[in-house]
Amino acid sequence: MLPVFLVSNKPFTGKNLIALGLALNLKERGYKVSYMKLIGKFPYRKDNQIIDEEAYFIHSMLESQDPAEYCSPFVWTYQVQYKLFEGEDLKIEEKIFEIINNQKDKDILFIISGDTFFEGYSLGIDSLSIIKKLKTKTLVIQTWEGETSIDDILGIKDLASDNFLGAVLNKVPPEQYFYLKETVVPFLINKGVKVFGVFKKDKFLESVTVRRLLEIVNGGIVCGEDKLDEFVENYLVGAMDPGQALPYFLRVHNKAVITGVHRTDIQILAMETSTKCLILTGGLHADENIVNIAKSKGIPIIVTSLDTFSAVDRIQNIMGKAILKEKDKALKFKEILAKEFDIEGFLKELNL
Incomplete structure (x- = not known):
């Protein structure tokens, strides 16, 4: 099983949607895929368990036969926060690694980081800790917000070191799409960053x-x-x-x-x-x-x-920031990703 870690240094970059789009396309090709969201923030009760609502939607879209908790091993709640501040050992890291070890029959496990590179540090599940402990291939999902977006990509590349896989530029304003393709992408390639896809901002996906x-x-x-x-x-x-x-x-x-x-x-x-x-x-x-x-x-x-x-x-405050839980959006993005993402190059980098 090969873990692929999708990271960002800002919230709402589209990590979950891209993971689902990739997973659906790879599943269609015959690969065994799985998904895990490290830090859940949208509590949802399923069979007397609290899991993340967005993670469970993706779990359902993939028609996974694994237990629901595999997609969402940890969810932030007030009770959990209280236990953390009281000094209780929550053993979150142990649970996550146990679930990962139970999925060795999969070809690829997509793991979604927190909203920023250091979120989860107090729990031992921040991005850098996970990259070091799992030696997971790391894919940066970056929204385009001007030149500072390049800084985030290059900074994460440096921190991930040999585990760095490449980047995706997401939610690009349509009027800047060709500028990125013709100017920014070649610049990143010259800096050693493989860019697997550039996705325009889509009104329907942000609806x-x-x-x-x-x-x-x-x-x-x-x-x-x-x-x-x-x-x-x-x-x-x-x-x-x-x-x-x-x-x-x-x-x-x-x-x-x-x-x-x-x-x-x-x-x-x-x-x-x-x-x-x-x-x-x-x-x-x-x-x-x-x-x-x-x-x-x-x-x-x-x-x-x-x-x-x-x-x-x-x-x-919610436009463009809603959690993913609509099948229509997922299926539309699956089609978009099949056209705009370099799946062959991605699989080659993973030696699959």
Whole structure:
């Protein structure tokens, strides 16, 4: 069994999605693959066990026959934090290495690091410790945020030393894609970094469901319950004069429109455009006429007692940062990865 460690020095770089996309493609080629997320942060109860919700989704997508705890050996909870600060030996490292040793029948085990290179240091499961102890091949997943992204890749390359495998550039703004391919990638190659893929930022992959928006604003659903699993790619705030609203709404597709519950003029205009849902702030009672129009158009209405600023703040913080738990996203990225990732070069570097 060959462990491949996906690391980053920032959160939300797409490590889990890339691991799943790779695993699905390799499984299709006949390889035995497995997955482990070292530090779970989204507690989910399964068969009287607490595991990470995102990890369990990936475990299910891979149709793994291994116990669910294999994909998520450790999850941060308040109870665990209390035990750590009390000085209790949690034996997390032992558990993780025991699970790894139990998967020797696999060809590849994809291991996902914490959000940063040193996360998990107090537990003995930070990236550097895992690389040293397992001597695992290390793949950096890096979002493109300008030249500092190069620093992260080269810094991790130096720290991983002989265990460094290469890098993936992810969530690249489309207008910078060719610049990276023609300028940044050759620079990295000259520095000894193999770049296995460059992925453009994708609105669908960064979208959230109406259901997730309902949760994040702690709202109530007025109508459109059957549309809760629709994907929302953008959001707009409806706080302008009606005369300015329509051109504004027409420019953005597949959006949620956030506006005050009393702004019925804005709500009507929003529903004339590509709107996935209305989020009405500052009250819990939507106008009856608005509800009837929304029902006829199949547009969900969410009401929340939050003010517009607070609702926008919460939504802004999750767009592009939602955990992976939608099959449609996973299957789409599997197709993208098959085209944009150098799978043959990857397997060659692993001697598989």
